[in-house]
Amino acid sequence: MLLDSSFFNQKTALVAQELLGKFLVRRIGGKTLSAMIVETEAYVGPHDLASHASKGKTERTKVMFEKAGVWYVYLIYGMYHCLNIVTEEKGYPSAVLIRALELEVEGKKIANGPGKLCRALGIDRKLNGVSAVAKNAQLFIEDRGEKIPRNKIVKAKRIGVDYAGKWKDELLRFYIKGNKFVSKK
DNA sequence: GGTATGATGGGC
DNA sequence: CCCATCATACCC
Numbered sequence A: 001m002l003l004d005s006s007f008f009n010q011k012t013a014l015v016a017q018e019l020l021g022k023f024l025v026r027r028i029g030g031k032t033l034s035a036m037i038v039e040t041e042a043y044v045g046p047h048d049l050a051s052h053a054s055k056g057k058t059e060r061t062k063v064m065f066e067k068a069g070v071w072y073v074y075l076i077y078g079m080y081h082c083l084n085i086v087t088e089e090k091g092y093p094s095a096v097l098i099r100a101l102e103l104e105v106e107g108k109k110i111a112n113g114p115g116k117l118c119r120a121l122g123i124d125r126k127l128n129g130v131s132a133v134a135k136n137a138q139l140f141i142e143d144r145g146e147k148i149p150r151n152k153i154v155k156a157k158r159i160g161v162d163y164a165g166k167w168k169d170e171l172l173r174f175y176i177k178g179n180k181f182v183s184k185k
Numbered sequence B: 001g002g003t004a005t006g007a008t009g010g011g012c
Numbered sequence C: 001c002c003c004a005t006c007a008t009a010c011c012c
Helices: A014-016 A061-065 A114-121 A165-168
Strands: A021-029 A031-043 A071-076 A080-086 A095-102 A139-142 A153-156 A173-176
Touching: A014 A031, A014 A095, A021 A114, A061 A080, A080 A114, A095 A153, A114 A153, A165 A173
Parallel strands: none
Antiparallel strands: A021 A031, A021 A139, A031 A095, A031 A173, A071 A080, A080 A095, A153 A173
């Protein structure tokens, strides 16, 4: 079942947890790739100092203010892309960063990190601002009936946000306990 | 096992 | 100047 805008229009920390066990589906060059989401992070609003949107609405961050169910893709460190899905009401900047997928090729994990996952699925800024819930979306998320029990969801600090004051210690990173594709312990 | 660092470019 | 990263180098 395709996840729709009502799913993404909920509290960001809830969406981040609910996305564990869902499948990210990519249509590219006539092929379809899909893999289970095993790790996410929530960027919960303009007051969240770890969020790009805490600096206000700019050319880069304006997508975070869009309605729920739009992709927010940006370039980081000059060489990697990060994939986020916008959440909550239009005008309220928040999103979930998808950090890792259960995906391997010839025994090699190729999506155990936000930059690697974008490389593996051919995701770049062309998808920024594009809908994940439109009929013919090239990139969307499906519920395939997998349900991750609460006691298998680990809550942890987010990665790479040491600049965020007290927000750096918030437990807004979520991953499936024991999963080998999670990017960091 | 661990920590340190360079690559590389756009945002502020 | 600073990054919501990754691969590699080197050290214990």
